Amino acid sequence: MIIPFEFEYFRPSSIREAVDLLSEEDSIPIGGGTDLVPMFKDALIKPGKVVSLKNIPETHGIEFDGERLSIGSAVTLTEIAENGVIREHFNSIATTARNVASPQIRNLGTIGGNLCQNLRCPYYRLGYPCHKNGGKKCFAIGGESRWHSIFGGKKCFAVNPSDMATILIAHGAVLEIAGRNDTIPLEELYEGPGELSLKKGEIITRIYLERRENSKAIFMKFRLRGSIDFALVSTGIRIDFDGNEIEDASIILGSVYGTPYRAINSEEFLKGNTLTDTAITKASELAVEGAKPLKKNKYKVKIAKTLVKRGLETLRGG
Amino acid sequence: MKEHSVEIVVNGERHHLTVGSEMTLLEVLRDRLGLKGVKEGCSKGECGACTVLVDGRPVNSCLLLAVEADGKEIITIEGVERDGQLNPIQEEFIEHGAVQCGFCTPGMIISAKYLIENNPDPSEEEIREAISGNLCRCTGYVRIISAIKSAVDKYSMR
Numbered sequence: 001m002i003i004p005f006e007f008e009y010f011r012p013s014s015i016r017e018a019v020d021l022l023s024e025e026d027s028i029p030i031g032g033g034t035d036l037v038p039m040f041k042d043a044l045i046k047p048g049k050v051v052s053l054k055n056i057p058e059t060h061g062i063e064f065d066g067e068r069l070s071i072g073s074a075v076t077l078t079e080i081a082e083n084g085v086i087r088e089h090f091n092s093i094a095t096t097a098r099n100v101a102s103p104q105i106r107n108l109g110t111i112g113g114n115l116c117q118n119l120r121c122p123y124y125r126l127g128y129p130c131h132k133n134g135g136k137k138c139f140a141i142g143g144e145s146r147w148h149s150i151f152g153g154k155k156c157f158a159v160n161p162s163d164m165a166t167i168l169i170a171h172g173a174v175l176e177i178a179g180r181n182d183t184i185p186l187e188e189l190y191e192g193p194g195e196l197s198l199k200k201g202e203i204i205t206r207i208y209l210e211r212r213e214n215s216k217a218i219f220m221k222f223r224l225r226g227s228i229d230f231a232l233v234s235t236g237i238r239i240d241f242d243g244n245e246i247e248d249a250s251i252i253l254g255s256v257y258g259t260p261y262r263a264i265n266s267e268e269f270l271k272g273n274t275l276t277d278t279a280i281t282k283a284s285e286l287a288v289e290g291a292k293p294l295k296k297n298k299y300k301v302k303i304a305k306t307l308v309k310r311g312l313e314t315l316r317g318g
Numbered sequence: 319m320k321e322h323s324v325e326i327v328v329n330g331e332r333h334h335l336t337v338g339s340e341m342t343l344l345e346v347l348r349d350r351l352g353l354k355g356v357k358e359g360c361s362k363g364e365c366g367a368c369t370v371l372v373d374g375r376p377v378n379s380c381l382l383l384a385v386e387a388d389g390k391e392i393i394t395i396e397g398v399e400r401d402g403q404l405n406p407i408q409e410e411f412i413e414h415g416a417v418q419c420g421f422c423t424p425g426m427i428i429s430a431k432y433l434i435e436n437n438p439d440p441s442e443e444e445i446r447e448a449i450s451g452n453l454c455r456c457t458g459y460v461r462i463i464s465a466i467k468s469a470v471d472k473y474s475m476r
Contacts, residue, residue: 001361008320009339009385037381038362102451105363107375227450
Protein backbone atom coordinates (compact mmCIF):
# COMPACT_ATOMS: atom_id res chain seq x y z
CA MET A 1 0.00 0.00 0.00
CA ILE A 2 1.47 3.31 -1.05
CA ILE A 3 0.94 6.85 0.08
CA PRO A 4 -1.27 8.06 -2.78
CA PHE A 5 -0.15 11.70 -2.90
CA GLU A 6 3.07 13.67 -2.98
CA PHE A 7 4.36 15.97 -0.29
CA GLU A 8 7.47 17.86 0.60
CA TYR A 9 9.52 16.49 3.47
CA PHE A 10 11.75 18.62 5.69
CA ARG A 11 14.10 17.64 8.46
CA PRO A 12 15.05 20.89 10.21
CA SER A 13 17.93 20.89 12.68
CA SER A 14 16.77 23.83 14.79
CA ILE A 15 13.60 24.80 16.61
CA ARG A 16 13.53 28.10 14.76
CA GLU A 17 13.62 26.44 11.37
CA ALA A 18 10.95 23.91 12.43
CA VAL A 19 8.63 26.62 13.73
CA ASP A 20 9.05 28.61 10.51
CA LEU A 21 8.23 25.58 8.37
CA LEU A 22 5.29 24.59 10.53
CA SER A 23 3.89 28.10 10.41
CA GLU A 24 3.43 27.65 6.69
CA GLU A 25 0.07 26.58 5.41
CA ASP A 26 -0.53 22.91 4.72
CA SER A 27 2.32 21.69 6.93
CA ILE A 28 2.25 19.17 9.74
CA PRO A 29 4.86 17.89 12.21
CA ILE A 30 5.87 14.23 12.25
CA GLY A 31 7.65 12.26 14.96
CA GLY A 32 8.07 8.52 14.45
CA GLY A 33 5.27 8.47 11.90
CA THR A 34 3.65 5.33 13.28
CA ASP A 35 0.27 7.04 13.51
CA LEU A 36 0.61 9.46 10.60
CA VAL A 37 2.03 7.21 7.89
CA PRO A 38 -1.02 4.88 7.93
CA MET A 39 -3.25 7.95 7.85
CA PHE A 40 -1.33 9.22 4.82
CA LYS A 41 -1.83 5.83 3.16
CA ASP A 42 -5.58 6.15 3.68
CA ALA A 43 -5.42 9.79 2.53
CA LEU A 44 -7.22 10.81 5.72
CA ILE A 45 -4.65 13.56 6.10
CA LYS A 46 -3.04 15.01 2.99
CA PRO A 47 -0.45 17.60 3.99
CA GLY A 48 1.64 19.45 1.45
CA LYS A 49 4.62 19.66 3.79
CA VAL A 50 5.74 17.16 6.40
CA VAL A 51 8.23 18.44 8.96
CA SER A 52 10.22 15.95 11.02
CA LEU A 53 10.97 16.92 14.62
CA LYS A 54 13.55 14.19 15.08
CA ASN A 55 16.67 16.08 14.05
CA ILE A 56 16.37 18.86 16.62
CA PRO A 57 18.76 18.53 19.59
CA GLU A 58 16.26 20.08 22.07
CA THR A 59 13.73 17.32 21.42
CA HIS A 60 16.12 14.55 22.47
CA GLY A 61 17.49 13.11 25.67
CA ILE A 62 16.19 12.06 29.07
CA GLU A 63 17.57 13.99 32.05
CA PHE A 64 17.00 13.77 35.77
CA ASP A 65 18.61 16.06 38.34
CA GLY A 66 17.24 14.22 41.34
CA GLU A 67 14.11 16.38 41.41
CA ARG A 68 12.90 17.02 37.90
CA LEU A 69 12.63 14.57 35.02
CA SER A 70 12.94 16.00 31.53
CA ILE A 71 12.04 13.99 28.43
CA GLY A 72 12.55 15.27 24.89
CA SER A 73 9.45 15.02 22.72
CA ALA A 74 11.31 12.98 20.06
CA VAL A 75 12.45 10.36 22.58
CA THR A 76 11.10 6.98 21.51
CA LEU A 77 8.85 4.83 23.66
CA THR A 78 11.58 2.19 23.73
CA GLU A 79 14.04 4.73 25.12
CA ILE A 80 11.55 5.56 27.89
CA ALA A 81 10.78 1.90 28.61
CA GLU A 82 14.49 1.03 28.85
CA ASN A 83 15.83 4.14 30.56
CA GLY A 84 17.53 3.30 33.87
CA VAL A 85 16.60 6.55 35.64
CA ILE A 86 12.94 6.33 34.63
CA ARG A 87 12.78 2.70 35.69
CA GLU A 88 14.32 3.52 39.04
CA HIS A 89 12.40 6.68 39.92
CA PHE A 90 9.29 6.61 37.72
CA ASN A 91 8.76 2.94 37.00
CA SER A 92 5.06 3.41 36.26
CA ILE A 93 6.05 5.55 33.27
CA ALA A 94 8.49 2.93 31.95
CA THR A 95 5.79 0.27 32.41
CA THR A 96 3.28 2.35 30.49
CA ALA A 97 5.69 2.84 27.59
CA ARG A 98 6.36 -0.91 27.49
CA ASN A 99 2.63 -1.54 27.18
CA VAL A 100 2.12 0.65 24.14
CA ALA A 101 1.79 -1.11 20.76
CA SER A 102 4.60 -3.48 19.70
CA PRO A 103 8.42 -3.46 19.99
CA GLN A 104 8.68 -2.35 16.35
CA ILE A 105 6.31 0.58 16.86
CA ARG A 106 7.95 1.57 20.17
CA ASN A 107 11.30 1.72 18.38
CA LEU A 108 9.91 4.33 15.98
CA GLY A 109 7.13 6.06 17.91
CA THR A 110 7.97 9.11 19.99
CA ILE A 111 6.50 10.34 23.25
CA GLY A 112 5.44 13.60 21.57
CA GLY A 113 3.68 11.64 18.86
CA ASN A 114 2.01 9.38 21.38
CA LEU A 115 0.60 12.37 23.26
CA CYS A 116 -0.63 13.98 20.03
CA GLN A 117 -1.89 10.81 18.34
CA ASN A 118 -5.09 10.86 16.38
CA LEU A 119 -8.36 9.07 17.10
CA ARG A 120 -8.78 5.34 16.49
CA CYS A 121 -12.53 5.37 15.90
CA PRO A 122 -13.04 2.88 13.04
CA TYR A 123 -15.65 5.08 11.37
CA TYR A 124 -13.17 7.93 11.26
CA ARG A 125 -10.25 5.75 10.17
CA LEU A 126 -12.29 4.08 7.45
CA GLY A 127 -13.24 7.43 6.00
CA TYR A 128 -16.94 7.50 6.91
CA PRO A 129 -18.36 11.01 6.48
CA CYS A 130 -18.46 11.65 10.24
CA HIS A 131 -17.89 14.99 11.99
CA LYS A 132 -14.14 14.42 11.98
CA ASN A 133 -14.14 13.70 8.26
CA GLY A 134 -16.15 16.79 7.44
CA GLY A 135 -19.56 15.13 7.62
CA LYS A 136 -22.54 15.74 9.83
CA LYS A 137 -23.02 12.74 12.08
CA CYS A 138 -21.35 10.36 14.47
CA PHE A 139 -21.84 6.85 13.16
CA ALA A 140 -21.14 5.35 16.58
CA ILE A 141 -24.48 6.71 17.79
CA GLY A 142 -26.87 3.97 16.83
CA GLY A 143 -23.98 2.03 15.28
CA GLU A 144 -21.00 0.18 16.66
CA SER A 145 -20.14 2.01 19.84
CA ARG A 146 -18.19 -0.57 21.79
CA TRP A 147 -14.92 1.41 21.70
CA HIS A 148 -16.38 4.84 22.27
CA SER A 149 -16.86 7.38 25.03
CA ILE A 150 -18.62 6.37 28.23
CA PHE A 151 -18.73 9.92 29.54
CA GLY A 152 -20.70 11.51 26.73
CA GLY A 153 -19.52 13.90 24.09
CA LYS A 154 -20.66 16.74 21.89
CA LYS A 155 -20.53 15.78 18.24
CA CYS A 156 -17.82 13.15 18.12
CA PHE A 157 -17.80 10.25 20.60
CA ALA A 158 -14.35 8.89 19.80
CA VAL A 159 -11.90 8.50 22.69
CA ASN A 160 -8.41 9.73 23.30
CA PRO A 161 -6.36 6.53 23.00
CA SER A 162 -3.06 7.65 24.55
CA ASP A 163 -1.78 5.40 27.34
CA MET A 164 1.15 7.72 28.06
CA ALA A 165 -1.16 10.69 28.62
CA THR A 166 -2.88 8.96 31.56
CA ILE A 167 0.25 8.24 33.55
CA LEU A 168 1.99 11.51 32.67
CA ILE A 169 -1.04 13.61 33.64
CA ALA A 170 -1.28 11.60 36.86
CA HIS A 171 2.34 12.56 37.52
CA GLY A 172 1.52 16.23 36.94
CA ALA A 173 3.59 16.48 33.75
CA VAL A 174 3.95 19.83 32.03
CA LEU A 175 4.89 20.60 28.44
CA GLU A 176 7.48 22.97 27.09
CA ILE A 177 6.20 24.44 23.85
CA ALA A 178 8.50 26.31 21.50
CA GLY A 179 7.60 29.99 21.41
CA ARG A 180 5.74 30.05 24.73
CA ASN A 181 7.37 31.43 27.84
CA ASP A 182 5.58 29.19 30.30
CA THR A 183 5.05 25.48 30.36
CA ILE A 184 1.47 24.22 30.26
CA PRO A 185 0.01 21.28 32.18
CA LEU A 186 -0.20 18.28 29.86
CA GLU A 187 -3.89 18.04 30.72
CA GLU A 188 -4.44 21.39 28.98
CA LEU A 189 -3.13 19.99 25.70
CA TYR A 190 -6.43 18.17 25.23
CA GLU A 191 -9.51 20.14 24.21
CA GLY A 192 -11.75 17.49 22.70
CA PRO A 193 -11.64 14.36 20.58
CA GLY A 194 -8.74 14.84 18.17
CA GLU A 195 -8.44 18.47 19.24
CA LEU A 196 -5.25 19.84 20.77
CA SER A 197 -4.61 23.30 22.18
CA LEU A 198 -1.46 23.68 20.05
CA LYS A 199 -1.67 26.55 17.60
CA LYS A 200 -0.31 26.40 14.08
CA GLY A 201 3.50 26.37 14.24
CA GLU A 202 3.64 25.37 17.90
CA ILE A 203 5.60 22.27 18.77
CA ILE A 204 6.12 20.37 21.98
CA THR A 205 9.83 20.29 22.73
CA ARG A 206 10.04 18.66 26.16
CA ILE A 207 7.96 17.06 28.89
CA TYR A 208 8.81 17.74 32.54
CA LEU A 209 7.68 16.23 35.79
CA GLU A 210 8.72 16.46 39.41
CA ARG A 211 9.67 13.62 41.68
CA ARG A 212 7.46 13.51 44.76
CA GLU A 213 8.26 12.19 48.19
CA ASN A 214 6.13 9.35 49.54
CA SER A 215 4.36 8.94 46.24
CA LYS A 216 3.29 5.77 44.46
CA ALA A 217 1.98 5.38 40.96
CA ILE A 218 0.64 2.64 38.74
CA PHE A 219 -0.59 2.18 35.18
CA MET A 220 -3.28 -0.35 34.29
CA LYS A 221 -4.47 -1.26 30.80
CA PHE A 222 -7.35 -3.45 29.71
CA ARG A 223 -7.21 -4.65 26.12
CA LEU A 224 -8.63 -7.61 24.26
CA ARG A 225 -5.30 -8.86 22.94
CA GLY A 226 -2.22 -9.12 25.11
CA SER A 227 -0.05 -7.28 22.62
CA ILE A 228 -0.21 -4.50 20.05
CA ASP A 229 -3.70 -3.47 20.99
CA PHE A 230 -5.16 -0.18 22.01
CA ALA A 231 -6.70 0.05 25.45
CA LEU A 232 -10.41 -0.40 25.90
CA VAL A 233 -9.77 1.35 29.18
CA SER A 234 -6.49 2.42 30.75
CA THR A 235 -5.70 4.30 33.91
CA GLY A 236 -2.77 6.15 35.39
CA ILE A 237 -3.00 6.56 39.16
CA ARG A 238 -0.69 8.43 41.50
CA ILE A 239 -1.18 8.69 45.26
CA ASP A 240 0.90 10.88 47.59
CA PHE A 241 0.92 9.60 51.15
CA ASP A 242 1.45 11.21 54.51
CA GLY A 243 1.97 8.10 56.57
CA ASN A 244 -1.08 6.01 55.77
CA GLU A 245 -3.17 9.03 54.95
CA ILE A 246 -3.66 10.12 51.37
CA GLU A 247 -2.36 13.63 50.88
CA ASP A 248 -3.11 13.90 47.18
CA ALA A 249 -4.55 11.60 44.53
CA SER A 250 -4.58 11.69 40.76
CA ILE A 251 -6.71 9.22 38.81
CA ILE A 252 -6.72 9.59 35.04
CA LEU A 253 -8.71 7.28 32.78
CA GLY A 254 -7.73 6.73 29.15
CA SER A 255 -9.80 5.57 26.16
CA VAL A 256 -13.07 6.44 27.91
CA TYR A 257 -13.68 10.01 26.73
CA GLY A 258 -12.63 12.46 24.02
CA THR A 259 -9.78 13.64 26.23
CA PRO A 260 -7.93 11.88 29.06
CA TYR A 261 -10.55 11.80 31.83
CA ARG A 262 -9.80 12.95 35.36
CA ALA A 263 -11.88 11.05 37.91
CA ILE A 264 -12.16 14.13 40.07
CA ASN A 265 -14.85 12.87 42.48
CA SER A 266 -12.74 9.86 43.24
CA GLU A 267 -9.65 12.01 43.78
CA GLU A 268 -11.47 14.37 46.13
CA PHE A 269 -12.93 11.50 48.11
CA LEU A 270 -9.52 9.88 48.59
CA LYS A 271 -7.79 12.98 49.94
CA GLY A 272 -7.47 12.68 53.71
CA ASN A 273 -8.66 9.07 53.57
CA THR A 274 -6.72 5.85 53.90
CA LEU A 275 -6.77 2.95 51.44
CA THR A 276 -9.19 0.69 53.30
CA ASP A 277 -11.28 -1.82 51.38
CA THR A 278 -14.32 0.40 51.82
CA ALA A 279 -12.51 3.50 50.62
CA ILE A 280 -11.11 1.69 47.58
CA THR A 281 -14.56 0.39 46.60
CA LYS A 282 -16.08 3.83 47.07
CA ALA A 283 -13.29 5.51 45.08
CA SER A 284 -13.70 3.07 42.20
CA GLU A 285 -17.46 3.71 42.12
CA LEU A 286 -16.92 7.47 42.17
CA ALA A 287 -14.44 7.15 39.28
CA VAL A 288 -17.30 6.23 36.95
CA GLU A 289 -19.95 8.38 38.59
CA GLY A 290 -21.94 10.21 35.94
CA ALA A 291 -20.98 7.77 33.20
CA LYS A 292 -23.26 7.97 30.15
CA PRO A 293 -22.39 4.89 28.15
CA LEU A 294 -23.63 4.43 24.62
CA LYS A 295 -25.72 1.50 23.49
CA LYS A 296 -22.90 -1.00 23.20
CA ASN A 297 -20.28 0.09 25.71
CA LYS A 298 -21.77 -0.27 29.17
CA TYR A 299 -19.15 -2.95 29.73
CA LYS A 300 -16.43 -0.29 29.66
CA VAL A 301 -17.92 1.33 32.77
CA LYS A 302 -17.39 -1.90 34.69
CA ILE A 303 -13.87 -2.25 33.34
CA ALA A 304 -12.99 1.31 34.32
CA LYS A 305 -14.32 0.79 37.83
CA THR A 306 -12.46 -2.48 38.19
CA LEU A 307 -9.17 -1.07 36.89
CA VAL A 308 -9.29 1.76 39.41
CA LYS A 309 -10.10 -0.70 42.19
CA ARG A 310 -7.27 -3.04 41.26
CA GLY A 311 -4.88 -0.16 40.80
CA LEU A 312 -5.60 1.22 44.26
CA GLU A 313 -5.37 -2.25 45.80
CA THR A 314 -1.98 -2.75 44.19
CA LEU A 315 -0.76 0.64 45.42
CA ARG A 316 -1.85 -0.22 48.92
CA GLY A 317 -0.13 -3.58 48.81
CA GLY A 318 3.20 -2.74 47.22
CA MET B 319 11.65 18.96 -1.16
CA LYS B 320 9.81 16.15 -2.83
CA GLU B 321 12.84 14.09 -3.79
CA HIS B 322 15.75 13.18 -1.61
CA SER B 323 19.13 11.62 -2.11
CA VAL B 324 19.69 8.96 0.53
CA GLU B 325 22.48 6.60 1.39
CA ILE B 326 21.59 3.37 3.13
CA VAL B 327 23.59 0.26 3.92
CA VAL B 328 21.45 -2.82 3.36
CA ASN B 329 22.80 -6.20 4.42
CA GLY B 330 26.31 -4.75 4.29
CA GLU B 331 25.96 -3.21 0.86
CA ARG B 332 25.93 0.56 0.39
CA HIS B 333 23.24 2.09 -1.83
CA HIS B 334 22.81 5.64 -3.09
CA LEU B 335 19.21 6.24 -4.06
CA THR B 336 16.84 9.03 -4.95
CA VAL B 337 13.52 8.59 -3.18
CA GLY B 338 10.26 10.48 -3.14
CA SER B 339 9.11 11.92 0.19
CA GLU B 340 6.10 9.63 0.16
CA MET B 341 8.06 6.39 -0.32
CA THR B 342 8.39 4.00 2.58
CA LEU B 343 11.48 1.96 3.36
CA LEU B 344 9.42 -1.13 2.54
CA GLU B 345 8.86 0.06 -1.04
CA VAL B 346 12.55 0.81 -1.47
CA LEU B 347 13.64 -2.57 -0.13
CA ARG B 348 11.17 -4.59 -2.17
CA ASP B 349 10.73 -2.62 -5.36
CA ARG B 350 14.05 -0.83 -5.78
CA LEU B 351 16.45 -3.33 -4.25
CA GLY B 352 14.46 -6.47 -5.03
CA LEU B 353 14.52 -7.77 -1.47
CA LYS B 354 11.24 -9.64 -1.65
CA GLY B 355 11.88 -11.45 1.63
CA VAL B 356 10.59 -8.31 3.29
CA LYS B 357 6.85 -8.92 3.22
CA GLU B 358 4.05 -6.44 2.93
CA GLY B 359 1.10 -7.52 5.06
CA CYS B 360 -1.20 -4.94 6.58
CA SER B 361 0.94 -1.94 5.59
CA LYS B 362 -0.22 -0.21 8.79
CA GLY B 363 2.30 -1.45 11.37
CA GLU B 364 0.03 -4.07 12.86
CA CYS B 365 1.28 -7.39 11.46
CA GLY B 366 5.08 -7.12 11.55
CA ALA B 367 5.62 -9.00 8.25
CA CYS B 368 7.77 -6.10 7.01
CA THR B 369 10.04 -6.05 10.08
CA VAL B 370 13.69 -5.19 9.40
CA LEU B 371 16.51 -4.07 11.65
CA VAL B 372 17.33 -0.38 11.37
CA ASP B 373 20.54 0.48 13.20
CA GLY B 374 20.12 -2.79 15.06
CA ARG B 375 16.51 -2.33 16.18
CA PRO B 376 13.42 -4.03 14.72
CA VAL B 377 11.01 -1.60 13.06
CA ASN B 378 8.04 -1.84 10.68
CA SER B 379 9.54 -0.85 7.33
CA CYS B 380 6.02 0.01 6.11
CA LEU B 381 5.85 2.85 8.64
CA LEU B 382 9.25 4.39 8.05
CA LEU B 383 9.56 6.95 5.29
CA ALA B 384 12.54 5.99 3.14
CA VAL B 385 13.99 9.47 3.52
CA GLU B 386 14.19 8.85 7.27
CA ALA B 387 16.34 5.77 6.71
CA ASP B 388 19.09 8.00 5.28
CA GLY B 389 22.44 7.11 6.84
CA LYS B 390 21.08 4.01 8.53
CA GLU B 391 22.18 0.42 8.45
CA ILE B 392 19.46 -2.05 7.54
CA ILE B 393 19.31 -5.83 7.90
CA THR B 394 16.59 -7.78 6.12
CA ILE B 395 15.93 -11.52 6.17
CA GLU B 396 18.24 -11.79 3.15
CA GLY B 397 21.10 -10.56 5.34
CA VAL B 398 20.58 -13.02 8.18
CA GLU B 399 22.47 -15.96 6.66
CA ARG B 400 26.25 -15.88 6.42
CA ASP B 401 28.14 -17.22 3.38
CA GLY B 402 25.32 -19.55 2.44
CA GLN B 403 25.05 -20.85 6.00
CA LEU B 404 21.66 -20.37 7.62
CA ASN B 405 21.48 -18.57 10.94
CA PRO B 406 20.62 -20.88 13.89
CA ILE B 407 17.19 -19.23 14.13
CA GLN B 408 16.47 -20.11 10.51
CA GLU B 409 17.69 -23.67 11.07
CA GLU B 410 15.50 -24.10 14.14
CA PHE B 411 12.44 -22.68 12.39
CA ILE B 412 12.89 -25.45 9.81
CA GLU B 413 13.69 -28.09 12.42
CA HIS B 414 10.61 -27.27 14.52
CA GLY B 415 8.21 -26.84 11.62
CA ALA B 416 7.66 -23.25 12.69
CA VAL B 417 6.90 -22.26 9.10
CA GLN B 418 3.53 -22.90 7.55
CA CYS B 419 2.51 -20.39 4.92
CA GLY B 420 5.78 -18.58 5.63
CA PHE B 421 4.51 -15.04 5.24
CA CYS B 422 5.28 -13.99 8.81
CA THR B 423 8.56 -15.92 8.96
CA PRO B 424 11.00 -13.21 7.80
CA GLY B 425 9.64 -10.70 10.31
CA MET B 426 9.53 -13.30 13.08
CA ILE B 427 13.16 -14.24 12.47
CA ILE B 428 14.27 -10.61 12.47
CA SER B 429 12.47 -9.99 15.79
CA ALA B 430 13.96 -13.19 17.23
CA LYS B 431 17.45 -12.22 16.04
CA TYR B 432 17.22 -8.88 17.83
CA LEU B 433 16.05 -10.62 21.00
CA ILE B 434 18.70 -13.33 21.10
CA GLU B 435 21.56 -11.01 20.22
CA ASN B 436 20.56 -8.58 22.95
CA ASN B 437 19.36 -11.03 25.59
CA PRO B 438 21.31 -14.29 25.48
CA ASP B 439 19.04 -16.05 27.98
CA PRO B 440 15.46 -14.87 27.42
CA SER B 441 12.54 -16.29 29.39
CA GLU B 442 9.47 -17.54 27.52
CA GLU B 443 7.74 -14.33 28.57
CA GLU B 444 10.52 -12.29 26.99
CA ILE B 445 10.33 -14.36 23.80
CA ARG B 446 6.59 -13.73 23.62
CA GLU B 447 7.10 -10.03 24.16
CA ALA B 448 9.83 -9.89 21.50
CA ILE B 449 7.52 -11.34 18.84
CA SER B 450 4.42 -9.55 20.07
CA GLY B 451 4.53 -7.26 17.04
CA ASN B 452 4.57 -10.18 14.59
CA LEU B 453 1.28 -11.82 13.74
CA CYS B 454 1.10 -15.43 12.58
CA ARG B 455 -2.22 -16.73 11.35
CA CYS B 456 -1.14 -20.37 10.84
CA THR B 457 1.00 -21.84 13.58
CA GLY B 458 -0.59 -20.73 16.82
CA TYR B 459 2.93 -19.58 17.80
CA VAL B 460 3.80 -22.74 19.76
CA ARG B 461 6.35 -24.00 17.27
CA ILE B 462 7.73 -20.55 16.66
CA ILE B 463 8.40 -20.14 20.36
CA SER B 464 9.99 -23.58 20.65
CA ALA B 465 12.17 -22.84 17.60
CA ILE B 466 13.36 -19.60 19.20
CA LYS B 467 14.11 -21.43 22.46
CA SER B 468 16.25 -23.96 20.60
CA ALA B 469 17.98 -21.17 18.70
CA VAL B 470 18.84 -19.55 22.04
CA ASP B 471 20.63 -22.75 23.04
CA LYS B 472 22.46 -22.93 19.72
CA TYR B 473 23.57 -19.32 19.99
CA SER B 474 24.96 -19.94 23.45
CA MET B 475 27.03 -22.83 22.13
CA ARG B 476 28.54 -20.83 19.28
